[in-house]
Amino acid sequence: MSSNMKSSSFLRELSPVKIISKKLLVKLLGLWAGILLAAVSAYSQTLYTADISKTQTPVISGHLKLGTHVDANGRSVDANSLYFVKDGKPWYPVMGEFHFSRYPRDKWEEAILRMKANGIDVIATYIFWIYHEEEEGIFNWSNNHDVRYFIALCKKHNINVITRIGPWCHGEVRNGGFPEWIVKRGNMRKNNAEYLASVQKLYNAIAEQLKGLYFKDGGPIVGTQIENEFRFNNPAGLEHMFTLKQMAIKAGIDVPFYTATGWPGSNLKQDELIPVWGAYPEAPWDKRTTQLPLSENYTFSTLRNDPAIGSDLLGKHEEDATAYAGYRYPYATAEMGGGIQITYHRRPIIEPVDVAALAYTKIGAGANLMGYYMFHGGHNEIGKLTTLQESKATNYPNDYPILNYDFQAPLGEFGQIRPSYYDxxxxxxxLNSFGEQLVQYYPSFADKKAEGAADSTTLRFAVRSKGESGFLFISNYQRQLRLKDHNGIQFKLKLSNDHHITFPEKPIDVKTGTLAILPFNMAIESCKLKYATVQPLCIIKGKTPTYVFFAPDGIRPEYVFSKAGIASLVTNQAKINSISDTYQVNELKPGTGSIITIKMKDGKQANIITLTNRQALNSWKGYAFGNEHLCISEQNVIFANGKVKMQSPGNNQFSISVFPVVSNYPALGFKKQNDGIFTRFSKTLPAKKVAVKVAEVSDLVMYESKGIKLPEDDRNSKNTAASPGPQYQTNFTPVERAKYWVLKVPPMAGNALLDIDFRGDTGAAYINGKLVADDFYFGKTMQMLINKSSNESNILLQVVPLTNERQIYFEKGIKELLQNDTAPVLKNVKVIPEYVVEL
Structure with missing residues (x-):
């Protein structure tokens, strides 16, 4: 039988298969094709492109009118049209705002160290005129007003300072910082002889306090901001700003950098003042009580200023999007929102990514000084004559809490560390480790950019680069809009000479909310990291430098090195593939044991550690045990006097992992063990069990203020029932339909926070009839510091109800927690004790 016959016979034997008709077969094939197409669509590869070949423009130097910027020891700071310079090297300043006069003097040093531990190397601070000369001719530089002592502490801990000397400051302070006697005279913020004479006296008094602390004297003061939110894009405005600068110099305020806010309108051709910019996640000063339009600040662009800043006082102002080729100054920010202060009529909740994403987008777009307002919250004083917060009663647009200036900042009103601090x-x-390179890198934008803030489908990224090296910034976040997940992403960057780099080889996924910085053609000593899908964290210097990276959540970690210059590459928790002229390190498991060791042909060596995202958030870099170390701890860490101090709110269990290995260190009372290549120290302190006694009260006579009364808060009879402002007072005063509780905390050692979960319009706490803490309800608990001075005191809590007439913006779901037109509720009160250990 022939083979053809065998085949025919075989087919006949399978004839029952004919029950699958041609139509059904076509349907089945179509179904499978659909499934396959869906699978491909679900994980389609998308190539995002950018041209970085023409980014460089000439750097202008020597044109800015700086003050004395070299000290007697040869230290120097400088600036050109692209970046700042320190001791001859490019410098990326990281600046955080902290108001010494809004914080207890005995806690200034700890606040400075907290900011330093976060990577802040410049502190900006307002010198509010009304705080220091509330009464004409009587200056107050004592206690919490002692600016000289504060700046001396900054010098002690190697933190630079920029003073914001006004005369008008804003800062949500009464009259923007103007004393009442200046306001009564009028004709302010212009070249009026009487006004300028008073300003000169202020500047002279400030200069006397700062004597010997200027950079030229070996001190930390590297800059001064003149005025604030002043329009000088016109001849009269420019003349006034130049007059104020000359008055400051005449007083003796001689600093390297003189700055001015770039909004609401600035002259960008002058060389006397470096403009500084900002962006906030929300605008609680906006008159509306509805959700605001989406902010364009979350997109990568050349937009330097937030058009919403100061719009309550200044109205609409011009936007600055000057190209780098025409910009004469380093792109510097001073008011990137570290959070936002709630107002009576707008009470937004700021999440960590709301503020972190702003920083990523502005840095990716070219910012070379990252300055935050506020980085540390505080507490308004009550003055000798008046309260000192901004209010409608003082003819300003907003009502703020009388005392609370927490700002939802990374460090809160009482020094609380917020989740944003870690981001x-x-x-x-x-920025501290790689800023020297970054400031020299120009920004480039995606060939296909997001079409405005409402575009939820286009991946948002930008590139900072010089030559063929750089960093790719990703920000897949927009406040109040969910951006899509992006699966199967690759990037193709056009380099010079028509060269391209495409990475990663295997596409990555970028989930909504992802913020990341990915390096390409990065020098690791004398070898080249062609690209990586991990984010650089820091460099630990030593005999063998250690480069620390981390894997952003949701992004598969991978390194690709050029073989050129590498003698050997070894890793313990990953797979190495030798492909063509590269070593590819993948299937990597991040953690404290994940290390790559590279030996180079020129004899150099480097280590690479890859941490998890959580470990990176809990990383701390500083000097201790005689060397520079990287520590990982979920407790709060500061470095001082060569030691590590850990603080923990509410948790008595301490653990810290330290790299490099700490050998022969006694660490008394600590358990010591290996943690990968780190050394872990752990310790448990006795638990502090503190119960608060809470009692509702109705007989209020005994709680009224005794003795000398505080100045009462102004009340504006023109305020409406929809937005009346705070109803409580500085001296305890009953409010209709409010409820009252007495809170008694037993004696305890150390500091603690009293955490008060109330429902109502406002909460106010009194001791001996005087206001000590307050808050507007916005969905978070009210907190106040308790210490030895408040122990065993009867704290009276007053909660005013939120009535139906009120027109207030709350985040979604928050207003529903309130019971309109019903009695206020106290849900819970607890003490959060502070535990402290030193290693």
Missing amino acids: FKTLHMF
Whole structure:
């Protein structure tokens, strides 16, 4: 039988298969094709492109009118049209705002160290005129007003300072910082002889306090901001700003950098003042009580200023999007929102990514000084004559809490560490270690950019580069809009001479909310990291430098090195593939044991550690045990006097992992063990069990203020029932339909926070009839510091109800927690004790 016959016979034997008709077969094939197409669509590869071949423009130097910027020891700071310079090297300053006069003097040093531990190397601070000369001719530089002592502490801990000397400051302070006697005279903020004479006296008094602390004297003061939010894009405005600068110099305020806010309108051709910019996640000063339009600040662009800043006082102002080729100054920011202060009529909740994403987008777009307002919250004083917060009663647009200036900042009103602190820390560690390169890198934008803030489908990224090296910034986040997940992403960057780099070889996924910085053609000593899908964190210097990276959540970690110059590459928790002229390190498991060791042909060596995202958030870099170390701890860490101090709110269990290995260190009372290539120290302190006694009260006579009364808060009879402002007072005063509780905390050692979960319009706490803490309800608990001075005191809590007449913006779901037109509720009160250990 022939083979053809066998085949025919075989087919006949399978004839029952004919029950699958041609139509059904076509349907089945179509179904499979659909499934396959869906699978491909679900994980389609998308190539995002950018041209970085024409980014460089000539750097202008020597044109800015700086003050004395070299000290007697040869230290120097400088600036050109692209970046700042320190001791001859490019410098990326990281600046955080902190108001010494809004914080207790005995806690200034700890606040400075907290900011330093976050990577802040410049502190900006207002010198509010009304705080220091509330009464004409009587200056107050004592206690919490002692600016000289504060700046001396900054010098002690190697933190630079920029003073913001006004005369008008804003800062949500009464009259923007003007004393009442200046306001009564009028004709302010212009070249009026009487006004300028008073300003000169102020500047002279400030200069006397700062004597010997200027950079030229070996001190930390590197800059001064003149005025604030002043329009000088016109001849009269420009003349006034130049007059104020000359008055400051005449007083003796001789600093390297003189700055001015770039909004609401600035002259960008002058060389006397470096403009500084900002962006906020929300605008609680906006008159509306509805959700605001989406902010364009979350997109990568050349937009330097937030058009919404100061719009309550200044109205609409011009936007600056000057190209780098025409810009004469380093792109510097001073008011990137570290959070936002709630107003009576707008009470937004700011999440960590709301503020971190702003920083990523502005740095990716070219910012070379990252300055935050506020980085540390505080507490308004009550003056000798008046309260000192901004209010409608003082003819300003907003009502703020009388005392609370928490700002939802990374460091709160009482020094509380917020989740945003950790997000900023990972970014600042990167800027501290890699900023010298970054400031020289120009920005480039995607060939296909997001079409405005409402575009939820286009991946948002930008590139900072010089030559063929750079960093790719990703920000897949927009406040109040969910951006899509992007699967199967690759990037193709056009380099010079029509060369391209495409990476990663295997596409990555970028989930909504992802913020990341990915390096390409990065020098690791004398070898080249062609690209990586991990984010640089820091460099630990030593005999063998250690480069620390981390894997952003959701992005598969991978390194690709050029073989050129590498003698050997070894890793313990990954797979190495030798492909063509590269070593590819993948299937990597991040953690404290993940290390790559590279030996180079020129004899150099480098280590690479890859941490998890969580470990990076809990990383701390500083000097201790005689060397520079990287520590990982979920407790709060500061470095001082060569030691590590850990603080923990509410948790008595301490653990810290330290690299490099700490050998022969006694660490008394600590358990010591290996943690990968780190050394872990752990310790448990006795638990502090503190119960608060809470009692509702109705007989209020005994709680009224005794003795000398505080100045009462102004009340504006023109305020409406929809937005009346705070109803409580500085001296305890009953409010209709409010409820009252007495809170008694037993004696305890150390500091603690009293955490008060109330429902109502406002909460106010009194001791001996005087206001000590307050808050507007916005969905978070009210907190106040308790210490030895408040122990065993009867704290009276007053909660005013939120009535139906009120027109207030709350985040979604928050207003529903309130019971309109019903009695206020106290849900819970607890003490959060502070535990402290030193290693």
